[in-house]
Amino acid sequence: MEPIRLRLFDWWSRYARDLPWRFGRTTPWGVLVSEVMSQQTQMSRVVPYWTAWMRVWPDAASLAAAPKAEVITAWGRLGYPRRALRLQECAEQVAGRYADRLPQDYDQLVALPGIGDYTASAVMSFAYGERIAVIDTNIRRVLSRVFLERESTGGAVSREERQLAWNVLPKDERSEDAGAEGEGPEDAGVEDSGAQGDSGRLGLADPQVRSAAWREPASARWNQAVMELGATVCVARKPACDICPLAGHCRFLKAGLPGLGAGRTRPRQRFAGTDRQIRGSILQALRQASGTPLSKKELQPLCADEIRLDRCIVSLDDDGLLEIGQDGLLRLPK
Ligand code: SF4
Numbered sequence: 214m215e216p217i218r219l220r221l222f223d224w225w226s227r228y229a230r231d232l233p234w235r236f237g238r239t240t241p242w243g244v245l246v247s248e249v250m251s252q253q254t255q256m257s258r259v260v261p262y263w264t265a266w267m268r269v270w271p272d273a274a275s276l277a278a279a280p281k282a283e284v285i286t287a288w289g290r291l292g293y294p295r296r297a298l299r300l301q302e303c304a305e306q307v308a309g310r311y312a313d314r315l316p317q318d319y320d321q322l323v324a325l326p327g328i329g330d331y332t333a334s335a336v337m338s339f340a341y342g343e344r345i346a347v348i349d350t351n352i353r354r355v356l357s358r359v360f361l362e363r364e365s366t367g368g369a370v371s372r373e374e375r376q377l378a379w380n381v382l383p384k385d386e387r388s389e390d391a392g393a394e395g396e397g398p399e400d401a402g403v404e405d406s407g408a409q410g411d412s413g414r415l416g417l418a419d420p421q422v423r424s425a426a427w428r429e430p431a432s433a434r435w436n437q438a439v440m441e442l443g444a445t446v447c448v449a450r451k452p453a454c455d456i457c458p459l460a461g462h463c464r465f466l467k468a469g470l471p472g473l474g475a476g477r478t479r480p481r482q483r484f485a486g487t488d489r490q491i492r493g494s495i496l497q498a499l500r501q502a503s504g505t506p507l508s509k510k511e512l513q514p515l516c517a518d519e520i521r522l523d524r525c526i527v528s529l530d531d532d533g534l535l536e537i538g539q540d541g542l543l544r545l546p547k
Contacts, residue, residue, distance in 0.1 A: 299327030351443025506542035
């Protein structure tokens with residue numbers, strides 16, 4: 214395991230995307246916001262939204278006190294806007310029940326609105342440095358390929374996958390030593406793999422950030438690095454094995470990539486022409502109206518099918534994302 218870890222840590226410290234919520238530069242609450250925003254949305258798209266959001270609502274208490282209309286507006290085009298309201302519900306509980314401090318406890322985290330196993334584990338690992346196996350689609354794909362010589366099956370996480378994730382998770386005893394001066398990745402005897410992941414990435418150019426990356430507990434570094442490898446190099450359909458730092462250790466590559474892509478159970482979801490798109494357009498129109506209520510007639514250009522438009526309006530109302538006044542006009546909730 215040690216050579217695999219060393220190669221991966223070296224790659225991580227050189228080529229990780231320098232995202233603003235990484236490497237100890239934000240609060241645990243900021244990490245949680247980044248995780249919620251990144252569910253079903255690419256991280257690169259999340260950065261400007263996260264930055265603006267944290268400037269206005271840096272903690273749970275400020276978000277809890279915000280008008281819903283502002284929260285929905287700030288969510289912008291991130292998609293699945295119910296997440297914004299769930300995040301605000303979560304903020305209300307953190308502010309009220311935990312004195313504005315995000316719990317450092319897995320069970321308390323998963324009990325909060327909108328937080329499931331993955332998000333709770335990610336916060337425990339990335340924000341608090343606790344040793345816990347984080348399991349998402351990218352991590353499952355990489356671990357399954359490297360260690361089990363096959364594609365991840367998709368669907369619910371199996372016992373075997375969970376056990377594997379725990380088995381390969383590094384211990385943290387030496388994490389502080391590893392961060393000591395002179396023990397960075399350059400001194401670990403690992404040659405640059407040349408793996409740059411997706412083109413155009415800067416990696417960790419700032420020496421201070423790079424040093425912070427190396428000081429994180431080994432388990433947190435491992436979780437983030439495996440996930441990053443799955444997001445940028447060991448991708449589902451066309452893994453870039455020629456630049457992968459784990460190529461020399463990967464059983465799946467050695468076996469000739471058997472059944473590549475077979476684990477993909479869900480086809481990519483179409484967006485154009487769906488109710489999701491119409492719902493997004495309705496919300497966008499209400500945001501742009503800046504508090505001025507709109508009539509259904511004003512929204513009709515968004516969807517020629519009146520029954521469908523009604524259905525989308527009703528579903529947004531059911532989700533608490535808009536309000537229908539007694540005058541029949543639509544507005545974002547207060
Ligand atoms: S060698 Fe290829 S299949 Fe194996 S981990 Fe790297 S990118 Fe994935």
